[in-house]
Amino acid sequence: MKRITPEQFRQEKNNDTYSQADENNIDETVLEIIKQVKKDGNEALYRFTEQFDGIKLKQLAVTKDEFIEAKGMISDEFKSALEEAKANITAFHEVQKEYSWFTDNTEGIMLGQKVTPLEKVGVYVPGGKASYPSTVLMNVIPAKLAGVKKIVITTPPDANGKISPEVLAAAEVVGVDEVYKLGGAQAIAALAYGTSSIEKVTKIVGPGNAFVARAKKWVYGDVAIDMIAGPSEICVVADESAPADYIAADLLSQAEHDEQSTSICITTSESLATEVQRAIDQQTTTLDRKDIIEKALTQNGRIIVVKNIQEAINLVNEIAPEHLQLMIENATEKVGDIQNAGAVFLGNFSPEPLGDYFAGPNHTLPTSGTAAFSSPLGVYDFMKKSSIIRYSRDSLLDASENIITLAKAEGLSAHANSIQIRKDNHNA
Numbered sequence: 001m002k003r004i005t006p007e008q009f010r011q012e013k014n015n016d017t018y019s020q021a022d023e024n025n026i027d028e029t030v031l032e033i034i035k036q037v038k039k040d041g042n043e044a045l046y047r048f049t050e051q052f053d054g055i056k057l058k059q060l061a062v063t064k065d066e067f068i069e070a071k072g073m074i075s076d077e078f079k080s081a082l083e084e085a086k087a088n089i090t091a092f093h094e095v096q097k098e099y100s101w102f103t104d105n106t107e108g109i110m111l112g113q114k115v116t117p118l119e120k121v122g123v124y125v126p127g128g129k130a131s132y133p134s135t136v137l138m139n140v141i142p143a144k145l146a147g148v149k150k151i152v153i154t155t156p157p158d159a160n161g162k163i164s165p166e167v168l169a170a171a172e173v174v175g176v177d178e179v180y181k182l183g184g185a186q187a188i189a190a191l192a193y194g195t196s197s198i199e200k201v202t203k204i205v206g207p208g209n210a211f212v213a214r215a216k217k218w219v220y221g222d223v224a225i226d227m228i229a230g231p232s233e234i235c236v237v238a239d240e241s242a243p244a245d246y247i248a249a250d251l252l253s254q255a256e257h258d259e260q261s262t263s264i265c266i267t268t269s270e271s272l273a274t275e276v277q278r279a280i281d282q283q284t285t286t287l288d289r290k291d292i293i294e295k296a297l298t299q300n301g302r303i304i305v306v307k308n309i310q311e312a313i314n315l316v317n318e319i320a321p322e323h324l325q326l327m328i329e330n331a332t333e334k335v336g337d338i339q340n341a342g343a344v345f346l347g348n349f350s351p352e353p354l355g356d357y358f359a360g361p362n363h364t365l366p367t368s369g370t371a372a373f374s375s376p377l378g379v380y381d382f383m384k385k386s387s388i389i390r391y392s393r394d395s396l397l398d399a400s401e402n403i404i405t406l407a408k409a410e411g412l413s414a415h416a417n418s419i420q421i422r423k424d425n426h427n428a
């Protein structure tokens with residue numbers, strides 16, 4: 001972790017020329033993948049799976065037998081944890097449901113908003129460096145609650161051409177229609193444009209690495225997407241009341257996702273900053289994914305010492321982190337000051353992995369500063385709305401002069417005529 005001042009941090013963000021060059025490469029790769037999937041369909045999918053995942057597949061869809069085999073492989077502990085997590089996630093999202101509404105018909109006017117679930121949704125479940133059954137729950141449960149009819153998953157196969165049994169068990173528990181062995185930008189292109197094996201969807205949701213996130217950005221418009229949910233990020237704001245060991249553990253928890261993950265600690269205490277660094281060095285040696293963690297922390301790990309909590313909060317609002325942990329005295333009182341963050345965890349006993357798996361709120365969250373304008377994935381992402389308008393003859397006649405005046409002001413005489421014709425001939 002690099003220790004820097006707030007000014008140095010801002011400067012680093014402004015002069016990020018290295019990451020700019022990297023982004024151009026990602027764009028080039030992703031655009032070529034999308035082009036080839038559009039042109040060659042399944043053939044391109046098999047080709048890219050061999051190239052990027054190192055596996056020659058015979059079939060993209062997971063078979064019934066593979067689901068049965070997976071069922072026999074998962075432990076009772078996993079099954080029971082999955083069910084409890086499902087119950088918490090369902091309870092949290094249930095209250096997000098929106099319903100159609102209509103005004104009453106007095107005055108001869110009825111207005112309303114009809115809520116309709118999306119028809120077909122594709123969920124990207126990451127699988128390159130880890131497998132994510134929790135992401136299956138987080139993405140499919142809100143879609144089901146919204147009433148989406150068809151939900152398919154794509155996730156990269158492992159070196160044996162298999163999908164993790166835990167991911168398949170989670171898919172079964174929440175009622176997914178199909179699972180495809182497909183990762184990266186090629187999966188996003190297949191969901192966006194369709195191939196002879198994979199049906200085009202209405203919306204693509206779910207997180208992924210930089211290639212996945214960029215591919216979603218490029219196909220947006222041809223298909224809907226939820227948000228840009230790329231490599232994971234954590235920002236911990238801590239004062240002297242926070243245990244350094246806990247802070248270190250939480251920063252490391254997100255660093256293990258990806259070399260591109262971001263872990264930032266902002267603290268008001270020089271001595272805590274030193275202690276956090278010590279704890280990170282000590283804990284890292286004991287962790288399985290040491291290599292990924294070390295790369296992530298070298299690239300995007302920062303400890304920033306600020307003068308006071310207000311300065312910390314100003315910095316947080318500039319960063320707009322995916323996850324924010326407030327490990328400070330009276331943390332709850334500061335929530336109102338947080339303008340930009342995907343999810344906010346309060347106190348010393350609400351670590352980020354609690355939200356990743358279990359508490360109930362969604363773990364698919366905006367990254368790369370997009371928390372400034374995006375929200376966590378929710379039931380609302382799977383519903384669209386149509387406006388409903390009905391006027392009686394008398395109500396229209398009452399409103400006609402105003403409408404005609406407005407239409408004429410815009411120079412749109414055909415609009416005015418659509419009203420005028422009813423005014424002149426209202427016995428029809």
Ligand SMILES: NC(=O)c1ccc[n+]([C@@H]2O[C@H](COP(=O)([O-])OP(=O)(O)OC[C@H]3O[C@@H](n4cnc5c(N)ncnc54)[C@H](O)[C@@H]3O)[C@@H](O)[C@H]2O)c1
Nearest residue numbers: 126127128129156183184207208209231232257258364365
């Ligand atoms: N924001 C969230 O809610 C959330 C949740 C879970 C995970 N994540 C993030 O998801 C990401 C998962 O990443 P991952 O890599 O483990 O899995 P992934 O499934 O996102 O990506 C793996 C795929 O990337 C493609 N790929 C890899 N290298 C490539 C290259 N050089 N060129 C083209 N394509 C390439 C391959 O096709 C591979 O199948 C992590 O960054 C993690 O932080 C985010």
Ligand SMILES: N[C@H](CO)Cc1c[nH]c[nH+]1
Nearest residue numbers: 132134135232233356363
């Ligand atoms: N922290 C990830 C979101 O950025 C979600 C996750 C799933 N499993 C573990 N973590």
Ligand SMILES: [Zn+2]
Nearest residue numbers: 232253254356
């Ligand atoms: Zn996580």
